[in-house]
Amino acid sequence: MTRKREGTAELTLIERARRAQLIEVTIELVADRGYGGASLAAIAERAGITKAAVLYHFPTKAAVVRAAHQHALTALVGDVAGAVEAADVAHRPAAYVRSMVGHLREHPRHTRMIIEAMVHDDGDHDPAARWRPLAELVSAARVARGGSADIDARTTAIIVGGGIDAIVAEQLHDPDYDTAAAAERLIEMLEATLSP
Amino acid sequence: MTRKREGTAELTLIERARRAQLIEVTIELVADRGYGGASLAAIAERAGITKAAVLYHFPTKAAVVRAAHQHALTALVGDVAGAVEAADVAHRPAAYVRSMVGHLREHPRHTRMIIEAMVHDDGDHDPAARWRPLAELVSAARVARGGSADIDARTTAIIVGGGIDAIVAEQLHDPDYDTAAAAERLIEMLEATLSP
DNA sequence: CGAAAAATCTACCGCTCGGTTAGGAGGTGT
DNA sequence: ACACCTCCTAACCGAGCGGTAGATTTTTCG
Numbered sequence: 546m547t548r549k550r551e552g553t554a555e556l557t558l559i560e561r562a563r564r565a566q567l568i569e570v571t572i573e574l575v576a577d578r579g580y581g582g583a584s585l586a587a588i589a590e591r592a593g594i595t596k597a598a599v600l601y602h603f604p605t606k607a608a609v610v611r612a613a614h615q616h617a618l619t620a621l622v623g624d625v626a627g628a629v630e631a632a633d634v635a636h637r638p639a640a641y642v643r644s645m646v647g648h649l650r651e652h653p654r655h656t657r658m659i660i661e662a663m664v665h666d667d668g669d670h671d672p673a674a675r676w677r678p679l680a681e682l683v684s685a686a687r688v689a690r691g692g693s694a695d696i697d698a699r700t701t702a703i704i705v706g707g708g709i710d711a712i713v714a715e716q717l718h719d720p721d722y723d724t725a726a727a728a729e730r731l732i733e734m735l736e737a738t739l740s741p
Numbered sequence: 742m743t744r745k746r747e748g749t750a751e752l753t754l755i756e757r758a759r760r761a762q763l764i765e766v767t768i769e770l771v772a773d774r775g776y777g778g779a780s781l782a783a784i785a786e787r788a789g790i791t792k793a794a795v796l797y798h799f800p801t802k803a804a805v806v807r808a809a810h811q812h813a814l815t816a817l818v819g820d821v822a823g824a825v826e827a828a829d830v831a832h833r834p835a836a837y838v839r840s841m842v843g844h845l846r847e848h849p850r851h852t853r854m855i856i857e858a859m860v861h862d863d864g865d866h867d868p869a870a871r872w873r874p875l876a877e878l879v880s881a882a883r884v885a886r887g888g889s890a891d892i893d894a895r896t897t898a899i900i901v902g903g904g905i906d907a908i909v910a911e912q913l914h915d916p917d918y919d920t921a922a923a924a925e926r927l928i929e930m931l932e933a934t935l936s937p
Numbered sequence: 938c939g940a941a942a943a944a945t946c947t948a949c950c951g952c953t954c955g956g957t958t959a960g961g962a963g964g965t966g967t
Numbered sequence: 968a969c970a971c972c973t974c975c976t977a978a979c980c981g982a983g984c985g986g987t988a989g990a991t992t993t994t995t996c997g
Contacts, residue, residue, distance in 0.1 A: 560943085579861065581777060585985060596985080598945050606985060664860060665775065672910045700908075700923045704930065707907025708900040715868045715899050727896045730934070734900065737933035738926070756973085781955060792955080794975050802955060 563602050564612070566592055571613040576657035580665040583610065614662040617655035624648045629682065634689040637682045638739065639732045642709060646728040649713045653720075656713050673699055676706035686739055705735050759798055760808070762788055767809040772853035776861040779806065810858040813851035820844045825878065830885040833878045834935065835928045838905060842924040845909045849916075852909050869895055872902035882935055901931050 570591040574583035585596040585606050592599070603609045628644030629637050649656040663670060673680075680702035684694045712727045766787040770779040781792040781802050788795070799805045824840030825833050845852040859866060869876075876898035880890045908923045 563944085584983075586983080594944090595946060597947085597987085600986065601944065665777075671914050672907060673915070697922070697926065700926050703907050703911050704904040704923065704927050707903040707905070707910075709903070710907070711868060711899045711903025712896075714903075718867050718869070726893070727900065730893065730896050731900050734930040734933055737930055759974085780953080782953085790974095791976055793957085793977085796956065797974065 560602065563592075567599060567602060567609060568613045568616050571609050572617060572654050572658045575610065575613065575661050576654035580610070580661045585609075610662065614658060617652070617658040620652070621645070621648055621655060621659065635686050638679065638686050638705075638735055641679055641682055642705065642732050642735065643728050645709055646712055646724050646731075649709075650716060650724045653713075653717055657717060660710065660714075672706070673703055676702040679706060683735075683739065690740060692740070701735070701738055705731065708734075756798065759788075763795060763798060763805060764809045764812050767805050768813060768850050768854045771806065771809065771857050772850035776806070776857045781805075806858065810854060813848070813854040816848070817841070817844055817851065817855065831882050834875065834882050834901075834931055837875055837878055838901065838928050838931065839924050841905055842908055842920050842927075845905075846912060846920045849909075849913055853913060856906065856910070868902070869899055872898040875902060879931075879935065886936060888936070897931070897934055901927065904930075 567588065571583055571588055574587055574591065578587075585599055588606075588609065589596045589599045599609065600606075603612065625641060625644045625648065629640050632640035663675070677699075680698040683698040683701050687698075688694050708731045712722075712724055712731065715727075716722045716724045763784065767779055767784055770783055770787065774783075781795055784805065785792045785795045795805065796802075799808065821837060821840045821844065825836050828836035859871070873895075876894040879894040879897050883894075884890055904927045908918075908920055908927065911923075912918045912920045
């Protein structure tokens, strides 16, 4: 019986290590072969164990993928949040774009993982929701520059967010692509709508 | 043996009709339930026939999806090409964005079909290639305005293309979203990098 | 050492997938 | 009446999927 520890989990060291390893290989797999290509058998094989062992550590395949997605996502948002808070309000949208593109450049697999999970998994996920933090930074920046709160910061955020995704996608295809320059160009376009 | 007509196909009327119907329901299916949700059984059921009958008209499932994708794509590029040619060179990038967003607004299923096929199907598809026509319009427009050919029209095109995708994705989630206004905002940002 | 607990393996189940095979209904031309 | 072609169905196949059951090895610890 797959009785598992309940409540405030104190995980064994090896359990921790396995979970971390499984998350790692799942990210690799999803990044390289897409969501559908990350079957339990494939995950197990790359981790050097069997399907059943994988399902000993996670209740379902969906849980594995969810954990992998979460792992990639929290690393990203932590990084970006740090960079954004270090900037003054008027330049936070730029800092947001710069740090996000930078992080994704250094962790391309995480990128694919996040995009794949977004696109495929949860049916109707609102794109606007994903970029709402950016929308708020845009509004605040406009105010800080003496303008009115942008009445359609939502649209600006959606467009810029799409630009970020596109830059990262291009880098995934061509590792030599200069994403830093592309980010600056995107920021340039963003600034054009930011000033009053 | 599935011997099929070879060479310069003269298709029967009913064959034409079935093929068109199958393409139609495939587009619906892919748009609503994603690429993976468009199984042969699902396509057949929605068309009122059996899987085997579907495979009588198309050699493989991939061929059905390819045909559906092609159908959606040619309609789009025809529409856009017309609008672009009607504009003078300096304003063609704007016309491109406007007409593409407009077309996709009127045919939301086609949109999903195209995006889904791009993302999922053919492995490593270069995003830059998809937006290369736009990149050329950008270069030409800069020249027409007396500037130098943009040295990184590629990046501009990638960013703007990502913006288009994002606007359309948002419309798919929220049918009341004002894509026309969003397109104008995107054009505004584009124009900022277009003038010398 | 020896028992309990943790981690894993082997073997299987039911399901769905894309695709194949053999054949039959219905119209058409001779 | 017969053969032919088009369009379709019913039944099946092998592979891969996520998941389960029970035995078995490995680790932990008194």
